[in-house]
Amino acid sequence: MADYDDVFQASVDNPEAFWLKAAESIDWHVAPTRALDASNPPFYRWFPDGELNVCHNALDRHVEGGRGEQAALVYDSPVTGSQRTYTYAQLRDEVAVFAGVLAAQGVGRGDRVVIYMPMVPEAVVAMLACARIGAVHSVVFGGFAPKELAVRIDDAAPTVIVSASCGIEGQRVIAYKPLLDKAIELAEHKPSACVILQRPQAEAEMGPNDIDWATAAADATPADCVPVKATDPLYILYTSGTTGKPKGVVRDSGGHAVALNWSMPSVYAVGPGETIFTASDVGWVVGHSYIVYAPLLVGATSVLYEGKPVGTPDAGQFWRVVQEHKVKSLFTAPTAFRAIKKEDPRGEYAQKYDLSSLEYLFLAGERLDPETLRWAQELLEIPVIDHWWQTETGWPIVANPAGIELLPVKPGSPTVPLPGWDVQVLDAAGRPVEAGTDGAIVVKLPMPPGALPTLWNDDERFVSSYMSAFPGYYLTGDGGRIDAQGYVYVMGRTDDVINVAGHRLSTGGMEEVLASHPDVAECAVIGVADPMKGQIPRGFVVLKSGVERDGDELRAELVQLVREQIGAVASLKDVAVVAALPKTRSGKILRKTMRGIADGLDEPVPGTIENAAVLDDLRPVLRKS
The missing domain is CATH 3.40.50.980 (Rossmann fold)
Known part of the structure; x- marks a missing residue:
């Protein structure tokens, strides 16, 4: 196989030829004669004259091709003490x-x-x-x-x-x-x-x-x-927005099938008959792409796991799954490995199982901290691959392409842009920055097949959310840099969506819930660094004048309110009652400054003189462990 540089350059120089070639690996009811419809930017459409059925490609074609008795889906549930294996023929039926x-x-x-x-x-x-x-x-x-x-x-x-x-x-x-x-x-x-x-x-x-x-x-x-058109929607998956209303990411049928089928051998080094264990949930994009569609499209075996990495019944469950089902590639979030490390710091459970089938560990959903990377590398002695992508993109933007060419690992970086993704870093004026300089991470349009073509029934919000900040580019919402060797470093969100254990959640949505409490005058929710979950939300409320409440009692009410209206996934457990919140002259709460202080940075005090006193009072609360 060609090396990474050759494959990437081919995808950028002639994306139509690149993706039409990739489309040959999919069964088409009507094969596409062209790859890209670019007539109405930024609403790009892939394989506009093609027709197919994604379920046929995921199941029927493998049965018809003689793989009907191969395992397609393995259900492993330590919480119920049960397992079931579905062959391709059984699952199709x-x-x-x-x-x-x-x-x-x-x-x-x-x-x-x-x-x-x-x-x-x-x-x-x-x-x-x-x-x-x-x-x-x-x-x-x-x-x-x-x-x-x-x-x-x-x-x-x-x-x-x-x-x-x-x-x-x-x-x-x-x-x-x-x-x-x-x-x-x-x-x-x-x-x-x-x-x-x-x-x-x-x-x-x-x-x-x-x-x-x-x-x-x-x-x-x-x-x-x-059969449906390649441009017809396959699914809608909602992702947190910066307002209360979630965004319905649309995934098209043809581009999605081609991209995911290509990604399995190219990124995850998994092909027909091999096993991938993606420890996520089908409610998230990782579950959609790499528990369900990609493994089945390529004819692999996928493990569907119901349970936690630790405590069901112990911290060795992932290793048991690897041994029992001969897993080649394991894909989970750094949070899961931090939980395993906390319970089993010396990796004693891993030594109880035969992990010889495991060739790669893939981690995504949040930034992989160097210490977790080091621990996993020393424990498993296999490539540990950080990679970065989003609900909107449907498959990885930046990764170490194990199936094309395994590149050197740099702690703190998910490696390099994958073929099809022209990743750049821009300053506030939309100008490319020099290597090693921080800025907004963007993707030059058109994005490759599989990325969202729009939002469900909301083209206007699609443009305003992703395409308007830097015309000609998709705004990822993340900031970071690209070094001189082309390695991308993703440093964090630039909006108020936080990442809790790989789950993107809107702090704005949590603030709406806190503000609905009759005793709360105003509030702020920020994401702060957490050694286990990457980020956790912390709430700060200012009470209405004249209200006197027991702090513990009010905190319990507010935590329960968020749990009822957003769900336990929000993980908001820390709410502090404060006298005031720091604000700009226009009244905007200084969340970035608060986050910086909470994360131990010496942030300058912007805004009014009053903010100095407000932040002096807040600093001990923000910096508490």
């Missing part, structure tokens, strides 16, 4: 049946289906069943509270919602059905039906519009694959 269930409820091409499920194989079946009949799925992470789910229901307007009776978090069983019922009550849009998977850990009480999964599947007629 289950997906076809559930596609028939959806079709019987009136779901057709272009209709939306919201999926609110735990980490069970049926979540994958539901996603692929939507793809099979040309419907658009929108998976909502099971940790979200009813209000957050309701917002997504209203935006996607699903014909049907697919859910389960419960999820399992560690030792806790969480009933999903009451959360779903509350969300539907809050939402203006009402789905015609809900299909409920009953789990034995907690069965749900069914309502008049609820359909039992097993009963419906027993009577269903299997559905065939429906």
Whole structure:
């Protein structure tokens, strides 16, 4: 295979030829004759005259090609003490049946289906069943509270919602059905039906519009694959915005299939018959791309894991999975490895298992700190690869391309831009900066296949959020630099979206919840560095005049309020009552200054003279451990 420089240059010099060649590895109902429609920038479209079905490419073509008895999906659930393996033929058959269930409820091409499920194989079946009949799925992470789910229901307007009776978090069983019922009550849009998977850990009480999964599947007629245009949406995945309303990232069918199929052998060094264990959740983009679609598109075996890295039942679960399922590449977040390191600092659990199959560890979702990198390298003695990408991009922007050429590792950097991604760093005026200089990280347009073509029903917000700051470039929202060797360093978010254990969450959304409390006059939420989760939110509230409250009691109320309206995923546990917040002359709270102080930096005091006194009072609170 050509080296990295040659492959990257080919993708930049002639992207149409590069991606048309990559598209030959996909089955097409109508093969594309051109790669890119650039007639309406920044709304670029890939493979505009092509037609395909993504489910056929993920399942049927492998069965037809003689791989029907190979393992496609391995469900490993230490929290329930169970495992199940689905061959490609078995998974295809289950997906076809559930596609028939959806079709019987009136779901057709272009209709939306919201999926609110735990980490069970049926979540994958539901996603692929939507793809099979040309419907658009929108998976909502099971940790979200009813209000957050309701917002997504209203935006996607699903014909049907697919859910389960419960999820399992560690030792806790969480009933999903009451959360779903509350969300539907809050939402203006009402789905015609809900299909409920009953789990034995907690069965749900069914309502008049609820359909039992097993009963419906027993009577269903299997559905065939429906060809769709390459530019038709495959799914919507909501990501935190800087306002209360989440952004519905659209993923197209053709570009997504081509890019993910290309990325598996090129980035993750995983091909047909090999096993990847992606320890994420199907509610996040990592789960969409590298638990479900990419492994199945390339004909690999994917491990679907229900549980935590530690405590279910011990800190050796990842190593057990590697041994039992002969995992070649493991992909998780740095948070998971910090949790393992905390419980097992000498790596004693890893020594109990045969890890000889494991060739690569991939980490993403947040910045990989050098100490975690060092620990993992010494423990595993294999390449530990940091890489960087976003919900919006769908697959990695910057990585060490293990399947093309393994490059030297530099701590603090996720290595180099992947083929198709023209990454640059600009100053505030939109000018390229010199090597090693910090600025805004952007991607020159057009972005490669698989990246978002727009936001769901919101072209205007797509442009204002990503394309207007620097015309001709996609604004990633991250800041950093590129060194003289072309290595990219991603230093953090430039907006108020924080990254908690790989989950992007809006501090603005948390502030809206805190501000709704009757005793709170104003508030701020900032993300501060955390050795375990990368970042955690910290809240600061100013009480209304005349209000006197017990601090512990108020803190508990505020934490519970955020948990109810956003979900436990927000991880807001620290709320301090303060006398005042520092502000600019125009009244904007100085969150960046507060973050800097909290992270131990000697920040200058901008704004008014009054801020000096305010920050003097805040400094001990901000710098508490």
